[in-house]
Amino acid sequence: xxxxxxxxxxxxxxxxxxxxxxxxxxxxxxxxxxxxxxxxxxxxxxxxxxxxxxxxxxxxxxxxxxxxxxxxxxxxxxxxxxxxxxxxxxxxxxxxxxxxxxxxxxxxxxxxxxxxxxxxxxxxxxxxxxxxxxxxxxxxxxxxxxxxxxxxxxxxxxxxxxxxxx
Amino acid sequence: xxxxxxxxxxxxxxxxxxxxxxxxxxxxxxxxxxxxxxxxxxxxxxxxxxxxxxxxxxxxxxxxxxxxxxxxxxxxxxxxxxxxxxxxxxxxxxxxxxxxxxxxxxxxxxxxxxxxxxxxxxxxxxxxxxxxxxxxxxxxxxxxxxxxxxxxxxxxxxxxxxxxxxxxxxxxxxxxxxxxxxxxxxxxxxxxxxxxxxxxxxxxxxxxxxxxxxxxxxxxxxxxxxxxxxxxxxxxxxxxxxxxxxxxxxxxxxxxxxxxxxxxxxxxxxxxxxxxxxxxxxxxxxxxxxxxxxxxxxxxxxxxxxxxxxxxxxxxxxxxxxxxxxxxxxxxxxxxxxxxxxx
Numbered sequence: 035x036x037x038x039x040x041x042x043x044x045x046x047x048x049x050x051x052x053x054x055x056x057x058x059x060x061x062x063x064x065x066x067x068x069x070x071x072x073x074x075x076x077x078x079x080x081x082x083x084x085x086x087x088x089x090x091x092x093x094x095x096x097x098x099x100x101x102x103x104x105x106x107x108x109x110x111x112x113x114x115x116x117x118x119x120x121x122x123x124x125x126x127x128x129x130x131x132x133x134x135x136x137x138x139x140x141x142x143x144x145x146x147x148x149x150x151x152x153x154x155x156x157x158x159x160x161x162x163x164x165x166x167x168x169x170x171x172x173x174x175x176x177x178x179x180x181x182x183x184x185x186x187x188x189x190x191x192x193x194x195x196x197x198x199x200x
Numbered sequence: 201x202x203x204x205x206x207x208x209x210x211x212x213x214x215x216x217x218x219x220x221x222x223x224x225x226x227x228x229x230x231x232x233x234x235x236x237x238x239x240x241x242x243x244x245x246x247x248x249x250x251x252x253x254x255x256x257x258x259x260x261x262x263x264x265x266x267x268x269x270x271x272x273x274x275x276x277x278x279x280x281x282x283x284x285x286x287x288x289x290x291x292x293x294x295x296x297x298x299x300x301x302x303x304x305x306x307x308x309x310x311x312x313x314x315x316x317x318x319x320x321x322x323x324x325x326x327x328x329x330x331x332x333x334x335x336x337x338x339x340x341x342x343x344x345x346x347x348x349x350x351x352x353x354x355x356x357x358x359x360x361x362x363x364x365x366x367x368x369x370x371x372x373x374x375x376x377x378x379x380x381x382x383x384x385x386x387x388x389x390x391x392x393x394x395x396x397x398x399x400x401x402x403x404x405x406x407x408x409x410x411x412x413x414x415x416x417x418x419x420x421x422x423x424x425x426x427x428x429x430x431x432x433x434x435x436x437x438x439x440x441x442x443x444x445x446x447x448x449x450x451x452x453x454x455x456x457x458x459x460x461x462x463x464x465x466x467x468x469x470x471x472x473x474x475x476x477x478x479x480x481x482x483x484x485x486x487x488x489x490x491x492x493x494x495x496x497x498x499x500x501x502x503x504x505x506x507x508x509x510x511x512x513x514x515x516x517x518x519x520x521x522x523x524x525x526x527x528x529x530x531x532x533x534x535x536x537x538x539x540x541x542x543x
Contacts, residue, residue, distance in 0.1 A: 061338065065276075068331070088320040096327025097360075100334065100353055107338050107346065160316060161377055 040080055047073035060106045064099060071095040085161050207308050215292050215312065222495075223446035224254040230499050237503045261439035269432045273339040280336025281433065281440035287332060288447040291325040294318035295454050296380040298464045298484035302476050310464075310484065311380055318379035319371065322455055323364055326410055330356050332444065336437075337429035348428025351418050351510065358517040359409035359416075365525035366402035369532035370459060383463030393460040398528045400460045402521055407452040409517065411445060414502040418510050453494035454487075461490050 050073060053066035071094045078087035119127075168176050228243065228250060235242025243250040268277055298310035315321050330353045337349020370392055374382050386392060393400045409416040420428030430441045457463060464483035474482070508516070 061276075065335075084315065084317050085320070088317055088324045091324040092320065092327050096324065096330070097357060100327075100330055100357060103331075103334055103338075104350065104353065107334075107350070 036080065040077075043073050043076045043080070047077070061103070064102050064106055067102075068095050068099045071099070082160075085164055203306075207303075208312060211308075211310070211312055212293075215297070216289065219289060219292055219447055219450055220443075222450045223443055224258070226446045226449065226495055226499075227257065227442075228253045229495070230502075233496070233499045234503050237500075258439070261436050264435040266435040266437065267432075269341060272341045272432065276335050276339035277432075278437070280332050280339060281437045281444070282332075283335060284329065284332025284444040285440045285447070287325050287329040288444040288451065291322050291451045292454070294321050294379050295451070295458055296383045296463060297454075297487055299480045300476075301480055309380070310480065314378060314380045317377045319367060319377050319382075319459075322379075323360070326356075326363075327360055329448070332441075333429050336433070336441070340429075340432035342432050344425045344427070345429050345431045348420060348425045348431070351425075352412060352429055355409055355412075355416065355418060355513060355517075358514060359406040359521070362402055362517060362521035362525050363406035363410065365522060365529065366399045366406065367459070368525075369399045369528050370396050372529070372532050372536060379458055383458050383465065386462040387465045387467075389462075389467050391460065391462045396460070396528075396532070398524065399532075400456075402525050402528070403456065403460070405516075405521065407456065408498070408501065409513070411448040411452055411498075413445070413449065413498055415505045415508050416513055417507060418513060449495055449498050450491065453491045453498070456494055457487060457490040463487060 047070055050066045050069040054063045054070065057063050057066060071090060075087040075090045075095075078084070078090060231253070232242045232250070234240075243253045246252040246256045268274055293312045294315050296309070296311040296314075300307040300309050302308075333352045333356075334349045337345040337347075337352070340346075370382070371377060373392070373395060374385050376382060376385075382392070408414075412418075412420065420430070425431070430438055433441060464480075464487040466479075466483055466486050469479055469482065
């Protein structure tokens with residue numbers, strides 16, 4: 035059952051991810067990206083990380099992608115306003131992407147994947163264990179990243195404010 | 201294993217049908233209630249006292265011509281109402297409708313799935329529900345629909361924050377994210393609404409905003425936007441959108457009952473010494489009575505309080521609800537620490 039689910043989820047994740055890149059309509063791209071997030075959440079659930087799966091849906095699929103969709107809908111992008119790239123730019127882009135692909139292939143070839151150690155039936159991803167890990171083992175990195183978030187939030191509010199009194 | 205699966209399948213089917221029937225009869229209840237408040241009679245032509253009105257409405261919706269406007273995105277136009285309806289129904293998976301039923305010596309829980317993160321699952325479904333409205337509004341290729349959709353989604357995103365923050369204090373006090381455990385902890389009179397009144401009030405207000413009900417029904421504000429995101433819909437597309445609103449209302453009432461009003465627990469019923477199954481069935485009835493009260497409350501507010509303006513809505517959400525919820529979390533945390541200290 036699990037391998038079948040895994041393969042089905044992986045195939046749909048890859049197809050949706052391809053859809054993001056291939057589709058011409060930006061709205062379709064965004065919708066495909068949302069579907070990709072759902073497939074990834076499915077993978078998290080297969081690894082018994084329900085908390086991560088649902089937070090992925092709430093934060094990425096539910097909030098961030100809604101804002102993406104907002105922006106794309108309001109900009110009303112279509113074929114007429116699509117910028118045309120010169121041939122030089124296209125060739126340069128293909129070469130760069132190809133080089134990146136080669137690097138990634140090389141990295142993946144060198145990696146020795148750890149064998150499966152029965153993680154499925156453990157309670158690794160439960161909220162209780164996650165909380166322990168976050169607030170005991172990794173407390174300082176956790177707090178530091180929250181300060182980073184706070185700084186980003188204050189910055190966003192400042193930038194978003196139109197009339198800052200001098 | 202097989203009997204377990206069959207039982208779950210039956211339970212899913214029963215909950216599906218019950219949600220739809222409750223949503224269906226909420227429509228006639230809403231019209232009757234509005235009529236009563238406005239001193240009218242209300243629909244009374246179909247069947248005795250108008251009880252067959254929802255069926256007549258349903259048949260009418262199905263029989264109407266399904267119009268797809270010119271230049272609309274056909275696939276997404278069709279998908280919008282479906283997403284809205286599906287996500288509205290999906291949240292009922294984690295709601296514990298009652299204790300356990302004893303069938304042939306085995307215990308069966310009256311809950312489809314007892315996720316250990318049930319509350320988060322409800323939030324996930326709520327946040328996906330936005331897409332039904334957004335996709336429908338955009339695919340209609342109509343500026344009023346788009347405006348309605350934008351309003352709906354910005355409103356839902358804003359109030360989602362206050363909603364989840366308001367529940368954090370409940371989660372802190374009960375120490376679990378599982379809906380069934382929270383319901384269990386409230387046996388007797390240990391209702392969460394008594395210990396967490398502020399949290400409940402914030403949650404209630406946000407529930408009104410999330411379900412797009414008056415006084416927060418800006419997305420379908422007729423005077424400004426015709427019909428909002430479902431302006432271009434006809435036939436069952438419109439039917440599904442309107443229906444999804446009632447299903448959402450039922451589900452959010454059920455969630456409120458589970459989290460704040462003791463769920464299926466009848467206070468002191470264990471003193472009567474009833475048979476296990478009878479006690480469960482009474483509990484389920486009690487659950488639905490409380491849910492019905494909240495559905496009525498939704499309607500009562502709709503016919504009593506006028507609509508907000510959009511900036512008032514956003515102010516209320518961001519400047520009052522979220523800070524209040526944050527203060528509530530702080531106070532709850534402090535109280536928990538003090539109680540632990542003196543224990």
